[in-house]
Amino acid sequence: MATVTTDLRRLGEVKAPAGFADRVMAQLGMTDSYALFGTVLGPVFVAWNRRGVSAAMRCETAAEFENWFHENVGRLLVRVEPPADLSARINAQLAGTKRLQFDLRGLSPFAQDVLRKTLQIPRGQVRPYGWVAREIGHPAAVRAVGTALAHNPIPYFIPCHRVIRGDGVIGNYSGGGPEAKKSILTMEGVELPRLQKLAQSGLRYEGVKSTRIFCFPTCYHGRHANPANFVYFHDEAEARLAGYRPCKDCRPAVA
Amino acid sequence: MEATDRVFEQLVLDHQDRIYALALALTGNRHDAEDVAQDTFIRAYKAMSTYPPERIRDLKQRAWLHRIAVNVVRNRVRGVRPRLVELNGSEPDHATGPEEDVLRKSEIDELASRVACLPAKYREAVVLRHVQDLSYAEVAEALGQPVGTVKANVHRGLKILRGENNGDRDD
Numbered sequence: 001m002a003t004v005t006t007d008l009r010r011l012g013e014v015k016a017p018a019g020f021a022d023r024v025m026a027q028l029g030m031t032d033s034y035a036l037f038g039t040v041l042g043p044v045f046v047a048w049n050r051r052g053v054s055a056a057m058r059c060e061t062a063a064e065f066e067n068w069f070h071e072n073v074g075r076l077l078v079r080v081e082p083p084a085d086l087s088a089r090i091n092a093q094l095a096g097t098k099r100l101q102f103d104l105r106g107l108s109p110f111a112q113d114v115l116r117k118t119l120q121i122p123r124g125q126v127r128p129y130g131w132v133a134r135e136i137g138h139p140a141a142v143r144a145v146g147t148a149l150a151h152n153p154i155p156y157f158i159p160c161h162r163v164i165r166g167d168g169v170i171g172n173y174s175g176g177g178p179e180a181k182k183s184i185l186t187m188e189g190v191e192l193p194r195l196q197k198l199a200q201s202g203l204r205y206e207g208v209k210s211t212r213i214f215c216f217p218t219c220y221h222g223r224h225a226n227p228a229n230f231v232y233f234h235d236e237a238e239a240r241l242a243g244y245r246p247c248k249d250c251r252p253a254v255a
Numbered sequence: 256m257e258a259t260d261r262v263f264e265q266l267v268l269d270h271q272d273r274i275y276a277l278a279l280a281l282t283g284n285r286h287d288a289e290d291v292a293q294d295t296f297i298r299a300y301k302a303m304s305t306y307p308p309e310r311i312r313d314l315k316q317r318a319w320l321h322r323i324a325v326n327v328v329r330n331r332v333r334g335v336r337p338r339l340v341e342l343n344g345s346e347p348d349h350a351t352g353p354e355e356d357v358l359r360k361s362e363i364d365e366l367a368s369r370v371a372c373l374p375a376k377y378r379e380a381v382v383l384r385h386v387q388d389l390s391y392a393e394v395a396e397a398l399g400q401p402v403g404t405v406k407a408n409v410h411r412g413l414k415i416l417r418g419e420n421n422g423d424r425d426d
Contacts, residue, residue, distance in 0.1 A: 023293065
């Protein structure tokens, strides 16, 4: 008599299989997977989910990456074998040939705006913090831009290294310090010595006499102009006074 | 991470064992049990993401999840008979716990498949009352049936499990 109900109660003590919660979360895109990928930057831990790449960091150990992810993103994280297709897409993203999807959930709308704008800075170019602030419609929030970039969960991929100080100082870098920032920029083709020499003289913009357009010094346009035609300006007012208009591509000032 | 996601994550961690046990008792095999339990939480998440914060806070999670799970099983087994035989489990499983020392995994599976052979209305009542240990009132709530009906169904279901169903007519 009692045995059937006793047995039934034991049936109720069955435990969910190992990894059950993770599989539920994965189905809902709430678990992130991660793996170590070999890239042009060396080995990088990358986390992703169904919405896109969610985090990346160069860490010594997997445990260090997991801790960093836990503190900065907070979702469940599961280590997997690196998928071959993702590996190819990661390297294409770093080479600037293809765009990955990113998952920026959990960041403030402001931080998301900053990171999406930063994504638009072309490889081989740099922009000041103030440019990002102005472009996203918060021209006074220059320091807040710096903070948002310092907490970029996907450095290298979202190129926060392409944002430097207006006075030419490279600034700090969450993805491995100023030296790492310099070496990544150099790898991308930014001529840092030239840039810093200009910045030291207080020259922010580069104009081309023949077109009467002024750009940020790393802008693609005007790169092939005759060097004799280059002219440099300290600020926007000086450039405009000389009859130059801002480049519509790198947008050193509102046109 | 959004607030709902945090609440949901905790909900899964808190209830996964009970909902899985419920699904195993209702479906009779571990493969379907995993599917049902996963569907239950996925539906719960979708429902929760449409609820205002007060409703999420005041949710009686246990009763709510049981109700969803019963509906998931009802919807999927409509026209599908539960599998009677489970090939020996190759699915990942927790390390043997104390309950499995008493009643080994194969015995649990055997019992689960016997329960799964009960007619649906007896099975739901018996499982919620005796496997999940809900009160009659809670079972009635989860099944949307009167308490008297639940009691009768539990009684008849137990009788069948004890092999005493001779002469018990279903009317």
